[in-house]
Amino acid sequence: MADFVQQLVNGLTLGSIYGLIAIGYTLVFGIIGMVNFAHGDVFMVSCFIALLLFLFVNAVLGAGAIILSLLIVMVISMGLTGLWGWTIERLAYRPLRGSFRLAPLISAIGISIFLPNLIQVTQGARPKPTPPMVGDVIVLFADGHYEATVSYKQLIIMAVTAGLLAVFWYVVQKTPLGRAQRACEQDRRMAALLGINVDRTISLTFVMGAALAAVAGTLYLLYYGVVSFSDGFVPGIKAFTAAVLGGIGSLPGAVVGGLIIGLVETMWSSYFSIEYKDVAAFGILIIVLIFMPTGLLGRPEVEKV
Amino acid sequence: MTTRPILAALALGVGVFGASMAHAEVKLGVGGPLTGSIAAFGAQLRKGAEQAVQDINDKGGILGQKVSLSIGDDAGDPKQGVSVANKFASEGVKMVVGHFNSGISIPASEVYEESGIVQITPASTNPKFTERGMWNTFRTCGRDEQQGDIAGTYIADKFKGKNVAIIHDRTPYGQGLANETKKTLNAKGVKEVLYEGINPSEKDYSALVSKLKSANVDLVYFGGLHPEAGLIIRQMNDQGLKAPLMSGDGIADKEFAQIAGPGAAGTLMTFAPDPRRNPQAKEVVERFKAKGFDPEAYTLYSYAAVEILKQAADEAKSLDPKKMADVMHSGKVFKTVIGDIAYDKKGDITRPDYVVYEWKRTGDGSINYAGNQLTN
Numbered sequence: 001m002a003d004f005v006q007q008l009v010n011g012l013t014l015g016s017i018y019g020l021i022a023i024g025y026t027l028v029f030g031i032i033g034m035v036n037f038a039h040g041d042v043f044m045v046s047c048f049i050a051l052l053l054f055l056f057v058n059a060v061l062g063a064g065a066i067i068l069s070l071l072i073v074m075v076i077s078m079g080l081t082g083l084w085g086w087t088i089e090r091l092a093y094r095p096l097r098g099s100f101r102l103a104p105l106i107s108a109i110g111i112s113i114f115l116p117n118l119i120q121v122t123q124g125a126r127p128k129p130t131p132p133m134v135g136d137v138i139v140l141f142a143d144g145h146y147e148a149t150v151s152y153k154q155l156i157i158m159a160v161t162a163g164l165l166a167v168f169w170y171v172v173q174k175t176p177l178g179r180a181q182r183a184c185e186q187d188r189r190m191a192a193l194l195g196i197n198v199d200r201t202i203s204l205t206f207v208m209g210a211a212l213a214a215v216a217g218t219l220y221l222l223y224y225g226v227v228s229f230s231d232g233f234v235p236g237i238k239a240f241t242a243a244v245l246g247g248i249g250s251l252p253g254a255v256v257g258g259l260i261i262g263l264v265e266t267m268w269s270s271y272f273s274i275e276y277k278d279v280a281a282f283g284i285l286i287i288v289l290i291f292m293p294t295g296l297l298g299r300p301e302v303e304k305v
Numbered sequence: 306m307t308t309r310p311i312l313a314a315l316a317l318g319v320g321v322f323g324a325s326m327a328h329a330e331v332k333l334g335v336g337g338p339l340t341g342s343i344a345a346f347g348a349q350l351r352k353g354a355e356q357a358v359q360d361i362n363d364k365g366g367i368l369g370q371k372v373s374l375s376i377g378d379d380a381g382d383p384k385q386g387v388s389v390a391n392k393f394a395s396e397g398v399k400m401v402v403g404h405f406n407s408g409i410s411i412p413a414s415e416v417y418e419e420s421g422i423v424q425i426t427p428a429s430t431n432p433k434f435t436e437r438g439m440w441n442t443f444r445t446c447g448r449d450e451q452q453g454d455i456a457g458t459y460i461a462d463k464f465k466g467k468n469v470a471i472i473h474d475r476t477p478y479g480q481g482l483a484n485e486t487k488k489t490l491n492a493k494g495v496k497e498v499l500y501e502g503i504n505p506s507e508k509d510y511s512a513l514v515s516k517l518k519s520a521n522v523d524l525v526y527f528g529g530l531h532p533e534a535g536l537i538i539r540q541m542n543d544q545g546l547k548a549p550l551m552s553g554d555g556i557a558d559k560e561f562a563q564i565a566g567p568g569a570a571g572t573l574m575t576f577a578p579d580p581r582r583n584p585q586a587k588e589v590v591e592r593f594k595a596k597g598f599d600p601e602a603y604t605l606y607s608y609a610a611v612e613i614l615k616q617a618a619d620e621a622k623s624l625d626p627k628k629m630a631d632v633m634h635s636g637k638v639f640k641t642v643i644g645d646i647a648y649d650k651k652g653d654i655t656r657p658d659y660v661v662y663e664w665k666r667t668g669d670g671s672i673n674y675a676g677n678q679l680t681n
Binding site: 270 | 342345475503509519521539542543563
């Protein structure tokens with residue numbers, strides 16, 4: 001029982017990180033119908049931004065103010081990574097918008113090759129560790145020798161994910177920006193005719209996605225404490241899977257999908273073999289897509305006339 | 306590359322005729338993971354070979370020919386390793402020091418065999434490397450069953466009746482080593498409580514750590530490399546699992562302690578007796594340190610591999626790789642920085658040596674294994 005609780009905590013934490021990255025995929029897909037393959041690598045870049053900022057801020061504030069440092073790092077990193085997201089959209093995707101459907105996709109793959117190489121050249125190929133942070137744990141309950149624990153780090157990750165999902169859901173559903181985004185999603189040309197600046201709306205969507213990746217990046221650094229230039233690929237693929245599983249285009253779907261992937265991975269690891277956990281996660285994806293082609297929370301595609 | 310010295314000679318007005326003999330170069334390749342997550346090991350291989358080549362050239366080269374070094378980056382990836390091997394073959398390299406990972410040395414050696422290149426790996430310990438009856442495969446390190454035997458015997462002795470888990474990273478090196486250790490342990494009557502393979506490209510091992518916790522392990526044996534070993538220890542620490550980790554030569558780099566954090570203290574490791582402390586290595590070690598590089602772990606094994614190639618060529622009085630290999634197989638004793646080395650018919654060193662180390666906190670607060678030998 002204690003083991004089950006422990007694995008539940010592990011799975012929810014991992015799933016929260018996947019979910020945060022998945023929101024970036026889902027936002028962009030929702031609005032321009034393109035899979036932004038570079039998103040995992042934007043996440044990796046944000047990990048490095050967070051690492052460099054953290055080393056700097058921590059040196060200024062001292063080791064005592066670790067939560068304050070992390071907060072400052074997260075906010076600045078959201079801004080800087082958002083700038084990356086904006087730049088990438090401006091340089092790599094917008095010029096190709098009128099082009100054939102696959103052009104931006106290929107451009108995205110190009111960016112996802114460019115970013116890890118850039119980081120490898122500028123930051124070196126070795127994994128970059130930070131000293132362990134926020135090590136305290138709360139014992140949930142003990143079962144003989146086994147103590148199921150949840151660490152403050154894990155609580156922070158789950159709380160931040162839930163909070164941000166609420167904020168971004170509000171932005172998309174209730175604000176003028178969100179209304180413009182939903183309008184662009186439905187019919188870009190009509191939205192433009194009604195006076196919505198489509199290019200600006202799409203840019204802001206990329207900035208939002210990148211800012212969420214930056215939050216995930218800061219949490220990733222806090223949780224694992226080690227980042228390397230190749231870290232964008234695996235979380236990127238898992239988060240994309242989560243977005244598809246939850247129903248690509250749906251914000252809560254992305255987080256639900258992330259949590260399911262995270263939980264399936266850890267539970268399978270716990271009760272079966274760790275070697276086959278990815279087979280289990282992707283197997284679930286296939287089964288869901290067979291019976292629910294739009295994902296768990298996705299809306300069925302309406303044929304546009 | 307080959308045309309450049311000739312062009313330079315022409316430009317200087319030196320007769321190419323007379324100069325061609327003196328300018329002849331013998332090409333030596335060094336291949337390893339210069340980029341990627343285990344670039345620390347690639348740097349060891351490269352620096353070791355570079356220093357050895359420089360020292361040999363300062364003394365007149367091999368059989369009067371200067372040695373030129375060709376460097377190949379396999380990034381720790383078998384596919385890139387084979388393309389590095391093909392690059393060496395097309396450049397006319399005659400001898401190779403490399404690679405690091407067993408999973409790369411093994412396929413690369415087949416390219417080298419076809420192209421008539423003699424290969425010495427300073428680091429690949431998987432038995433298969435020298436078990437295929439090839440003429441060109443040698444190593445300056447030991448084999449996994451020797452290492453697994455030492456590790457298994459140590460565990461069976463110190464952790465009798467305790468819960469031991471065996472984890473590996475599913476690579477030829479990691480899994481091979483884990484299986485050799487398991488074999489020795491089982492033969493000595495210790496049955497592991499958990500045997501699992503992990504994905505080396507991931508960061509999240511929390512599910513594994515909880516599983517270890519629920520199996521109530523007293524020791525985790527890990528076959529793999531330092532980035533994963535470090536992450537596992539870090540996450541064990543996070544979940545309050547205090548059992549020590551034991552691993553092999555794949556974690557022998559300072560970076561291991563940086564990734565693992567404070568939990569690295571108490572980690573056990575099998576590795577060769579520190580070659581830096583050999584009396585015959587003193588002078589070479591100082592030369593490395595003068596350049597600001599601490600010749601850790603495999604650096605001197607790489608250095609020794611170049612020394613052996615030179616001595617084999619001198620003895621054979623030829624730069625023909627086949628003749629050099631014959632000399633090496635003949636049981637001749639080579640004098641190297643890591644001690645006297647002789648080869649058996651397969652190309653394994655006849656002096657298998659592994660000892661158990663413990664990573665301990667040193668005076669300056671860092672955690673290191675140097676000097677902390679537990680066995681002899």
